[in-house]
Amino acid sequence: MPYSAYDNCQLPVCEISLPEIPHKTPFLRALGRAVSEQRERRRLSSAALAAAVGVEEERIRALERGELDPGYELLLALADALGVQSGVLATRAEELAQEMPPDP
Numbered sequence: 001m002p003y004s005a006y007d008n009c010q011l012p013v014c015e016i017s018l019p020e021i022p023h024k025t026p027f028l029r030a031l032g033r034a035v036s037e038q039r040e041r042r043r044l045s046s047a048a049l050a051a052a053v054g055v056e057e058e059r060i061r062a063l064e065r066g067e068l069d070p071g072y073e074l075l076l077a078l079a080d081a082l083g084v085q086s087g088v089l090a091t092r093a094e095e096l097a098q099e100m101p102p103d104p
Contacts (some may be wrong), residue, residue: 029066030096034089036064038082052081 039049039060046064050057053074062068063078070078079086 025066026097026100027093028069030100031070031089031093032064032066032068033096034092035060035078035082037092038084038089039064042082044082049078049081053077 039046044052046060047057050060053060054077055074059068059074063070063074075086075089079089082089
């Protein structure tokens, strides 16, 4: 299991949850697409990527649909598992966001 900053937590409850986003933003949709592109380029399943970063597969799927804000630590873990720098994902997401139509 990957190391987490929360591994040494002294609080009674150490769980953190990643917030579900009620409305997809263009950037989150684009970031999800950028992650999906890199995952598919490396011929990884969403389950394999989830295992590599230590999250449930549904988190990867929600991220790729633009329904999950990954946060900084997960973004770094995703980039590492995909063999790219986090800036590559962010730059591609910015490009895709400019091409995407606004949400209905």
